[in-house]
Amino acid sequence: MTIETRQAIDPRHARTFDTAQLRAEFLIEQPFVPGEINLVYSHYDRMIVGGAVPSAGDLMLDSARETGTPGFLDRREAVIVNIGETGTVRTGSGSHELNHRDMLYVGLGDGPLTFSGAAARFYILSAPAHRHFDTKLVTIDAARRVDLGAAATSNDRSIFQFVHPDVMESCQLVAGMTTLHGGSVWNTMPAHVHDRRSEAYLYFDLPEDARVFHMMGEPSETRHLVVKNEQAVLSPPWSIHSGAGTASYTFIWAMAGDNVDYKDVDMVEMGDLR
Numbered sequence: 001m002t003i004e005t006r007q008a009i010d011p012r013h014a015r016t017f018d019t020a021q022l023r024a025e026f027l028i029e030q031p032f033v034p035g036e037i038n039l040v041y042s043h044y045d046r047m048i049v050g051g052a053v054p055s056a057g058d059l060m061l062d063s064a065r066e067t068g069t070p071g072f073l074d075r076r077e078a079v080i081v082n083i084g085e086t087g088t089v090r091t092g093s094g095s096h097e098l099n100h101r102d103m104l105y106v107g108l109g110d111g112p113l114t115f116s117g118a119a120a121r122f123y124i125l126s127a128p129a130h131r132h133f134d135t136k137l138v139t140i141d142a143a144r145r146v147d148l149g150a151a152a153t154s155n156d157r158s159i160f161q162f163v164h165p166d167v168m169e170s171c172q173l174v175a176g177m178t179t180l181h182g183g184s185v186w187n188t189m190p191a192h193v194h195d196r197r198s199e200a201y202l203y204f205d206l207p208e209d210a211r212v213f214h215m216m217g218e219p220s221e222t223r224h225l226v227v228k229n230e231q232a233v234l235s236p237p238w239s240i241h242s243g244a245g246t247a248s249y250t251f252i253w254a255m256a257g258d259n260v261d262y263k264d265v266d267m268v269e270m271g272d273l274r
Contacts, residue, residue, distance in 0.1 A: 087117020
């Protein structure tokens with residue numbers, strides 16, 4: 001297992017970054033490594049983001065020095081999403097089979113985590129927790145679906161809310177998935193920020209020769225990251241997080257911070273973007 005630590009960057013410092021620095025601080029280029037657990041420990045809300053690809057054998061996530069606790073989930077909750085073929089996640093309380101696009105919420109203290117499945121690809125998210133909620137599997141069919149946008153504005157999309165107050169309880173993680181329909185490429189535009197929560201994006205189901213231009217930065221100082229399939233982005237609380245792809249795609253969004261209010265956002269007028 002490998003864990004990389006990323007420091008929090010303030011917006012004044014971020015304005016000075018070139019492309020290489022932006023990518024080094026905010027892009028997770030290879031979260032999925034066959035036969036490995038590969039994680040990034042972010043100082044934004046202490047989120048941990050990464051992947052586990054069991055391939056030929058089981059992988060266990062039991063402890064990590066970065067959390068400062070004997071067990072990884074001793075003071076944390078986690079969300080695990082399978083973006084590959086069917087696989088299994090074993091927690092301290094039981095075993096759970098995850099099909100493609102299913103999400104598993106794992107409550108505080110319910111470790112260790114063991115991943116298995118020759119063709120499974122598990123996306124891992126974790127944040128500090130203050131109390132225990134029961135571990136729960138939410139399938140793609142059980143998620144709350146919200147259809148938004150239109151083909152005329154190139155943002156016809158379906159939002160699937162998994163770990164969300166309308167579906168289940170959690171401490172601070174809120175997570176879901178958005179699928180862009182054919183001919184639509186824009187996500188989360190008009191843009192917004194939520195200074196009370198940081199966010200992570202994972203882009204997947206993107207053709208190999210396609211890219212997403214992920215918009216970030218303060219509304220008055222926008223930048224972009226060029227992202228390919230199965231890469232993740234750390235989005236600071238002060239940053240917009242929007243994107244446009246050269247083809248349709250799906251992304252997983254996850255937030256952690258002061259509240260679990262999905263609608264607690266500060267909208268940015270199109271005329272204020274620079």
